[in-house]
Amino acid sequence: MAAAALRPAILRHIRLSPAMAAPLVGATAAGQPLALARWLARPMSSHDAHLTRDEVVDRVLDVIKCHPKVDPSKVTPEAHFEKDLGLDSLDTVEVVMAIEEEFKLEIPDLEADKINSLPLAIEYVANHPMAG
């Protein structure tokens, strides 16, 4: 709302080439434009708008696929770390920590200990107000 009001005021002073302006307008595309649009919506704030669920799923899957002991072809949004991906409990700890770093989160130890599958991880990140 405030962003919509601010927009013409900013645009009066800034000249954007059409090529640059296009991704800002069509912010539905994945990745960079979304992040930029989120940042423009509330500049310098430590509180971003929520991530979309699709983006959370994508990024969580990417993190899991990058773990050296995981076979990327087995990674699905429904997979269980130990049963489906063949990780042991310590690997699970590592994976959860990697997800934490990816989304700049700090998950309390006892809650992180309960995250043992991809649906739980996605659920936790998607519902976290500070996930970035």
Next chain:
Amino acid sequence: MSTTAGYLARRAGQKERVRLLYRRALKDTLNWAVHRHLFYQDASELRDKFEANRNVENLDVIDRLIEDAEAQQRNFQHPDPYIVPWAPGGTKFTRNPPPPEGIEIIYNYGKEDQ
């Protein structure tokens, strides 16, 4: 029967303690590492220390090992650990909080007619 249940319960408790210990130790390793590439080496050494005792079966021995490792972890904790900015103790904690719901900024307040 009760001994089996007791054994399993104690074993589950030990597994949880080990997971928490590994998590704390891994975070601490990251805190101590000045660069990311140093962390990878330290982390794999930490993992090797845990793997060395993977096949220990005696419950009392496991308890002792966990206690030793927890004591060691306490002794070598980082004095100034990394805290995510928004978390309590972080650099942005309670800074620039979002405005309450339902607040609208009126830019031409008092000059609506002009």
